[in-house]
Amino acid sequence: MPNETITVRDYLPADSDATIDIFLRAIREVASKDYSPAEIDAWAKVEDRDAWAARRSSRPAWIAQCGEVPIGFTDLEPDGHLDMMFVHPDYQGRGVASLLLATVEAATQRQGLDRIFTEASLTARPFFERRGFVVLASQRVEKRGQTLKNFRMEKHLR
Numbered sequence: 495m496p497n498e499t500i501t502v503r504d505y506l507p508a509d510s511d512a513t514i515d516i517f518l519r520a521i522r523e524v525a526s527k528d529y530s531p532a533e534i535d536a537w538a539k540v541e542d543r544d545a546w547a548a549r550r551s552s553r554p555a556w557i558a559q560c561g562e563v564p565i566g567f568t569d570l571e572p573d574g575h576l577d578m579m580f581v582h583p584d585y586q587g588r589g590v591a592s593l594l595l596a597t598v599e600a601a602t603q604r605q606g607l608d609r610i611f612t613e614a615s616l617t618a619r620p621f622f623e624r625r626g627f628v629v630l631a632s633q634r635v636e637k638r639g640q641t642l643k644n645f646r647m648e649k650h651l652r
């Protein structure tokens with residue numbers, strides 16, 4: 495494990511490939527403990543890398559890095575929706591997602607919003623609960639012919 499400081503910085507367009515790698519590995523190697531192989535196959539796909547890059551650049555987003563190496567990412571849409579929260583399998587349980595969430599919360603408050611909401615996977619639910627989110631509803635989401643369970647969650651900031 496590299497013994498370098500973990501920091502958070504703004505997402506740059508050049509980070510797109512790194513976020514794809516983190517996304518796919520986090521699902522295949524971490525979320526796979528909570529979903530079936532067929533569900534993981536349906537979820538862990540990026541068919542259009544240009545569309546992925548456009549989506550990442552379309553809202554404020556942040557990269558966690560260890561030294562210079564991207565190890566996690568998140569984002570925040572204008573209405574307070576946190577769309578993505580993924581941490582590289584080699585850096586799980588080291589506070590990376592917590593650092594990213596603190597960045598999102600600061601941005602949310604700067605924008606005058608008082609609520610963050612997300613759709614948390616089975617894997618991410620305990621993380622979000624630990625950081626003050628509550629479950630609003632359990633949902634089933636269609637992905638490429640599979641139906642995956644997740645949770646609509648929110649956190650009020652004031």
Ligand SMILES: CC(C)(COP(=O)(O)OP(=O)(O)OC[C@H]1O[C@@H](n2cnc3c(N)ncnc32)[C@H](O)[C@@H]1OP(=O)(O)O)[C@@H](O)C(=O)NCCC(=O)NCCS
Nearest residue numbers: 580581586587588589590591592614615617618620621624
């Ligand atoms: C969910 C995820 C982002 C958490 O990232 P992380 O960097 O390991 O989280 P942190 O180290 O900041 O954990 C913060 C706290 O949540 C707790 N936590 C995190 N994941 C947990 C889990 N699966 N079960 C129980 N507690 C968990 C940690 O113990 C820690 O508690 P602490 O306050 O005592 O330190 C990461 O596991 C991940 O990438 N999962 C796979 C992809 C995924 O499902 N992403 C979400 C899509 S909605």
